[in-house]
Amino acid sequence: MTRVIGLISGTSVDGIDAALVEISGTDINLQVELVAGETYPYPDSLREQILAVCAGASLSMAELAELDDAIAFQFAQAAQEIQGNSPSASLIGSHGQTVYHRPPVKQGSQQTLEEPLPTSPSSHLPITQLGYTLQLGRGEVIAQLTGIKTISNFRVADIAAKGQGAPLVSRVDAYLLSSPTQHRCIQNIGGIGNLTYLPARQGNWLEAICGWDTGPGNALLDLAVQHFSHGSQTYDQDGNWARQGTPCQALVEQWLSEDFFHLSPPKSTGRELFGVDYLNRCLAESTAYHLSPADTLATLTELTASSIVHSYHNFLPKMPDEVLLCGGGGRNLYLKQRLQALMESVQVRTTDEAGVSGDFKEAIAFAVLAYWRSLGIPGNLPQVTGAAAAVPLGNVYAPIES
Template sequence: MTKRTRLRASQRSDLALGIMSGTSVDGVDCALCAVTHKQVKLQRHWQVSFPLRLRKRIVSAAKGQSSSWEIAQLHHDLGRFYARAVRLGLGQDRPKVVGLHGQTIFHSPTKRNPATFQLGEAAWLVEELRLPVVSNFRAADLAAGGQGAPLATLFHKLAFGQQKRVVCVNNLGGISNVTLLDFRAKDSPRILAFDTGPANMLLDIAVRDFTDGRKKCDTNGKWAARGNVDEVLLSEWLEHPFFRTPPPKSTGREMFGETFWHAALRRIKARGLSCYDVIATLTEYTARSIALNYALHLGAKPDRVILCGGGAANHTLVERITRSLRALFADAEVVTSDSLGWPLQAVEPAAFAVLAWYRIKELPGNLPETTGASHAAVLGQLAVP
């Protein structure tokens, strides 16, 4: 297929399905979208929660506590679970392609030995759905010298870019990542994207620890609202070198997961904090680390900040982020994606619907200026019926 033929084909609208399960490990989000090279429209979105036992197996694998045979079994069990999750919401629609992100259990984009690993065998979806499935999106960018992340940038540009305005899209999953879309230039927009640090991950770990697993998260930020922020601990945590590392950069559980939490616990106990104070301080940590990254790395004043992902349903977290950002950018509008027609949990799977569509059109899916890759690359491995 020639470049001109690919471009002409990319102007037609196709249905594409994206499947995402993120580092919060709460379940699977599916988004059915109509996609062209110029726009993406959400048709339907649905969620399926992980059973508790499956969730525990995923967390164990991500913490490096699973054997090779346990990881192999989990890889196939997740593939079957994803196929069932799609069946629950797809109905009679027949998308042209399915994009399966999979479940990240390891992500370390170091220069010397970069590696990333997402579980979920695509062959089970191909067999069940009889549709083409694209998976393993991050590896091609990593092999090209990139971080393998963030990869939602193209979708953000299609869904949220606004002429003559500077827009930030900030996803609040286990990890927080931001995309800057600066459309003030007439010729081409300036785009920047990177991970800012923790969003829900440390909060969820702490709540599960405090409740012996009875609670998964701080629902609506109720615990955080009851607690007081410990400014001493917060100042210590904000000294983490990741925040001052310039983009391109990405992170994950390896940096802001259980190891961080267990080290923090010693200081928490020494300062005699209640569980509510800890959650309040961790919530403020997310908010201020986002603002710190904006101040150090954006290089532009956003007109609008769009919050999405599961963390945007945490009212206290949204309030803290809004306050921190307005201390930097007094006139910035801070909104959630659902106010713009995109449900909070639909944004990430929609991004992989778009990337899967780009894959079958043989179009590059990464933006080297945001991931650090040496060149644009067609992302993902295609499996067909």
């Protein structure tokens, strides 16, 4: 058994999810035991700075470096605290904090990855058509502060292979959550929603797996709660506020006309699209319907649920037998109920019911990706990310003894 720590802070920027796990096996025999899981909130000032950067705030290079190191320090601290009095881990897999994500130019658009782009008017450098992603929290800093080999920067190898760099956890989902008899969707609802479709483990089932980002998860809801509560609340616990309202179906249908929802997979997104500007547009458009704050939250909840179901109906090879929720949205009981209502006969459960912690599944996944990287095993699924090849993911940083 290899003891590994997985670390991630998602697009909701709630804090750092840390999972201490013991791992054995490699693929279909992969075994993961969660020893400890904990979420460590960011200091308020750091969280506000991260959210401002995600919303497009400008930084000097010196400020960017300071932010990168400040996040790395918090990640290192989380890694140290999650171990407690347990035996030390031998490896850390740190996803870091995404502050910017730009998908690659898709095939069939005006310009493709095979066609050269013009040079940028502000420089003499050619504009790349590869995607771009930036996760802060330097792995080399985490390695030096903890004294543990650290693997980070997982998304860039997939992007270099012409992939989206997301979703990256589908191969992990395949080996931890697939069923020999049932077709499953693993639906993560963090700030952004993403799915992995897992056909029953029969025949060439691994090649039939697919996945993509479905659109907003909690991001718009959390921003709206902060707006309506004047900053006194950061999320709608159990969906209780939204439950008091009535969704405006006309607005949901209007918002579902967003181009992203109709884009064929592979596809990925982030706060660059579903962020503050998008929420402000939603709020402006809702004024014509004279909605209360509860009505608006119910409508945004319906958008998240409807966008997920819309994605299933339009892009899955077939509807699943069951959906397993994970991430913060899995604890939103009202959202879960709306999903179940829209899914009709498809059972909506949580990954906890299938033996994998819904709260820490993403952190567990990056522990596994780091473990695979240490063994030279590819971590991405090309049919999910759109990459040209399956590649090991992550940069390796070993601590240097003084």
